Amino acid sequence: MADYRELWQKLGMDLEKHDVLCEVLPQLYGGIYLNQENRPEGMNYYNFVVAEVHGLRIKELDDHKQQGGKVVGTFCVFVPDELILAAGAIGVGLCAGSQFWIEDGEKVLPRNICPLVKAFTGAKLSGTCPYFQSCDMIIGETTCDAKKKAWEILDDYVDTYVMDLPQMKREKDYKKWAEEIYDLKDKLEKLTGNVITEEKLHDAIKLCNRKRMALQRLYNARKALDLPISGKDALLISQIAFYDNPERFIEMTNALCDELEDRIKKGIAVNKKGSKRILISGTPMAVPNWKIHHIIETSGAMVVAEETCTGTRYFENLVDETPTTMDGMVKALADRYLKINCACFTPNKGREEDIIRLAKEYKADGVIYNSLQFCHTYNIEYANVEKALKEAGIPVLFIESDYSNDDVGQIQTRVEAFLEMIG
Amino acid sequence: MEYDYYILFNTHTDGLNMAKRLKESNIKYTITPTPRQLSKCCGIAIKYEHEDEKAILDIIDKYDIKVLGLHSLERKNVDIKFI
């Protein structure tokens, strides 16, 4: 195998600690992913990406940097990738989905905040994430208090720029978000030394839309009653979309979709007849957080869609490609991004409507509302979502969890009981 | 005792090349992360069915694919521990 240790060293990584991660990841991935029966052949590409997750892609980022390019890290689906690409930089969505980083995060953060924030902070502090180490700048946002304050700490370790996301959706908020996008444009131009021209931005908008369409196509295949792909696999693909080379990702995902659509025609399914269909709704699941999907799919049910940031919130709604002037395009971006229904907004009725619509579109038998521990906005919003789902006659189960192994047995019991209840 | 069978490579390019040839020949394969017991580095390996070994050796010969050898590993049921 190619040796990336030299590259990792150059990135200032803690090789010994990182090695612990390298040791457990193949086993975890093998147990969760490779033991699935009847997987589509096209999943080989994503196996490859995971196998090379801290290797080949990091090498590609390094090559880009060698030629003077910049790498920019993001954590949220509100940060417009289009601008990063138009500035000639590479954007990577950083993961933060592992218990591995919690301990280091808790060195500077209180224990009772969300594991995602603790994990990304820990990943940077411990120098064990080569993506983080490759970043010239991080773009944060103000989607929750924990993140907002963590940026201030992170800024000591890596240049951290923060976008101020409005938390209501009035006319003036759209205007304000457009201004924030303009500010980010300036910042990225300064960082990269490249001017974001109208032409470059328009190309980037088209590229990101193609990526969204590939993911939409993937999710459409999951509406079939004979499921051509497991929820776990679909989740993995969404997660990979955040850091893979966009063109390659689009090509490989569309190739997989060809296979999936062919499977649907032939009736090749990964689910057993009569298995329950579950819609996941809630907080993002960053790599390698596959916990809830694994529990559900080893309990005899299938996940058919995710109303999460690593699901539909990432790719629903395209950016309008008609405008070609800078003002027009920035407005189109603001309009598209501010349509995302995140729990940080008030009021947020749109999310209730999304969940009910998705449950119907994907013919879900029930919703599992999954919230990261201490994620106040999603935790609190459950009350209204539960009410709306009950009114719509859709059964729902609430789970609050972190990345650890401790509560797997309990969650298993709850999920099984929920499946027995709706059975 | 049951075994899993893997082809290891020097570089991912060799691995992808092998995958391409296997696909052409309709031989079932899975790209996997290299099992730690077989190599200390992260990277790709190809898992194959034992019955295809002869055909695989032929392909390696025919296309002159550089491999680090064919390996077997005892299959163990490992409890999944989330990290």
Place this chain on the structure above:
Amino acid sequence: MISIGIDIGSVCAKAAAYDGEKMHLLMQPTGWNLKKTGEELYKKILDISGGKEKDVVEIVGTGYGRVSIPFASKKITEITCHAKGAMYLNPKTRTIIDVGGQDSKVISIDDKGNVLEFIMNDKCAAGTGRFLQVMAHVLEVEVDELEHLAAQSAPRDINSMCAVFAESEVISLLAAGATKESIASGILHSISNKIAHIANRVKIRDSVFFTGGVSKNEQIRSILEKKLKCTIYTQEEAQYAGAIGAALLGYDMKS
């Protein structure tokens, strides 16, 4: 035809055998070897029922140790089993408050014993029998003695829900000279608060049935009645609700 239900809880393992008429029951400590406990229970309950191996049509495993009963023909969660078992013990049951060794749950059921809704505690020990164990340990008494002690005094406030924090709170109270009786009373109020907190999240409908090991504690039952403003009943066999439900579900599948 006999159906057997085995409920392996974290502290106690329960078995029930049902032949269509009679329900036979048995309980023993879970111990550390769950598989062995399951096997022993199976043999003993079959003996008690007077049945033969060949008469057994279904063995249903439930409880957190359900995965450790390899000979079970079905595994059903304790939530579904409790609903069925509570219905059998009292057909008027519509809400079940079950507090076991490491779990507490509140289950809402319909008139056929189907689960309508349920809430379970998260992974922390507050509101479970484990909380009582930890606290009894600090007071250097047995869990069973807590009730007797508590009856003799008004409660001292124990504010921490978390077992770890409550433990240090109790130690401080002891150091400050509080009596064991007042602390024991405080402990029972504290666990009742947490149980009520979980129960308040489902719609409580009559009759309310208190099950699980902690249901043996009369004081907790009566504190809960006041907190939840409803009548809560329990009975001798309440601890067996899960095993009974498992045996019944197995029987129904075959008849």
